[in-house]
Amino acid sequence: MRLLKLVPDNTNIPFLRFRLPFMALSILMILASIGLVATRGLNFGVDFAGGLMIEVRVEQNLRADEMRAVVNGARAGNATIQNFGDGHTASVRLPLPPGDEAAVQQVVSRVQGLITQRYPGAEFRRVETVSGKVSGELIQNGALAVLLAMVGIAIYIWFRFEWQFGVGALFSLAHDVALTMGFFSLTQLDFDLNIVAAVLTIVGYSLNDTIVVYDRIRENLRKYRKMEIVQLLDLSINETLPRTIVTSLTMIIALAALVALGGEVLFGFALAMLLGIGIGTYSSISIAAPILIWLNVKSDSFVAVTKPGQDGVQRNERLPTRK
Structure with a gap:
């Protein structure tokens, strides 16, 4: 019996060809979300509004x-x-x-x-x-939790990979959070502690998806040192595409069922998660990888080279990132 494959073998979609439209769209959506939150505000639930x-x-x-x-x-x-x-x-x-x-x-x-x-x-x-005092503390703590989570994740990826990857991951997470907030400002659905929990979960999911792509990019940077960076990034995204599609589709099916059948108590949380999974998948493919090009990552940026030391012993040193 043949296994079902949602993404055929040897898929080669040129995602990086559309990196400029993708980035322009993402920046416009971020600015629109910030504008919505600034003008319409959020419909704070009792948890935050008191x-x-x-x-x-x-x-x-x-x-x-x-x-x-x-x-x-x-x-x-x-x-x-x-x-x-x-x-x-x-x-x-x-x-x-x-x-x-x-x-x-x-x-x-x-x-x-x-x-x-x-x-x-x-x-x-x-x-x-x-009470009003408790609600004010909850707003501060909720915002601080999301901010610290994003900064901590960026620092982790910085040490796990390189600083360019940390910047790319932080921008992707900011994109996901901003669009989620913009959606709740547009729809004026209740924004309470359940939604903060959903945002933190979205950050974790998007990070997981981004790290999978980044890990494959790092492997291919070691394997294909003479390949053009655009071709290498496209190859890495396409190699991780089956995993990304299957994981996201599974989550979307489960969350769609919660939105439809979970009742009013879970509606906001499930809807935020459903939106966040779609946005997180998009940002992992269309933002996290292409942004490395603008951060001047090349195929040979992190290649270890052999240089003789003062004692004549050959030692491996990493080439600095090109400016």
């Missing part, structure tokens, strides 16, 4: 403006209503009332009573409260 969040499901078709009018009847501050799922579920977000836990419970009881009165049989799935 306040009170009530998730409710009703039997009728739920209209955000109608639900907002009902909740505002509790006089607990301006309510933010967001529909999600099948149109019967919404999250109700309110500012935290002044006072202790008893004051919070009074607001929750009033809001739930008004919703039940308007929507008989309403189901309250969860109630969450986060």
Whole structure:
């Protein structure tokens, strides 16, 4: 029985021929994502924004403006209503009332009573409260976690390969994170701790994919010392393409099932992961390898040469990277 091959043997796709359009597209998408986050911002969930969040499901078709009018009847501050799922579920977000836990419970009881009165049989799935101080700390810690992860990864690749590879990996990871943030700014989906976990997972996956490509590039730099760098990079990407396609496709199938069937709690996380896998695969092929050319990596940049020492003994020394 013959094994199924998604990528035929001897595949030779000239990826590097399109490196300029790929890079231009990536830079435009990064700038667009930064612009979206700067102008529209992120729709922070209760984890980051602080306040009170009530998730409710009703039997009728739920209209955000109608639900907002009902909740505002509790006089607990301006309510933010967001529909999600099948149109019967919404999250109700309110500012935290002044006072202790008893004051919070009074607001929750009033809001739930008004919703039940308007929507008989309403189901309250969860109630969450986060103080403003805690939410501010969570934003700082979440951003710091992503930043430290990216810098640590770049330093690791620098020592594992060469500094050019570290710069390429860091740019690829910044590309993946920026586009993910831009997507959440565009769609205004809740951005909470689950999404931070998804971003960190995307960083790890993209790194793994990039290291596989970089490792093959390093092997081929040793093997084909006279090959043109563009041809060598194309060869390395095509040699790792079957592994990249199979791994990414497996992840995409699993995450698509979670997006469709995982429910509202896992929807944001699964969607962020699904988007990140696609972006990470693209960046490993179209950014991580081509950027080495602009960093002046040549086929003989890291070739060890033999030079006689003062004592006449032959020693191997690495040629410096060409400027």
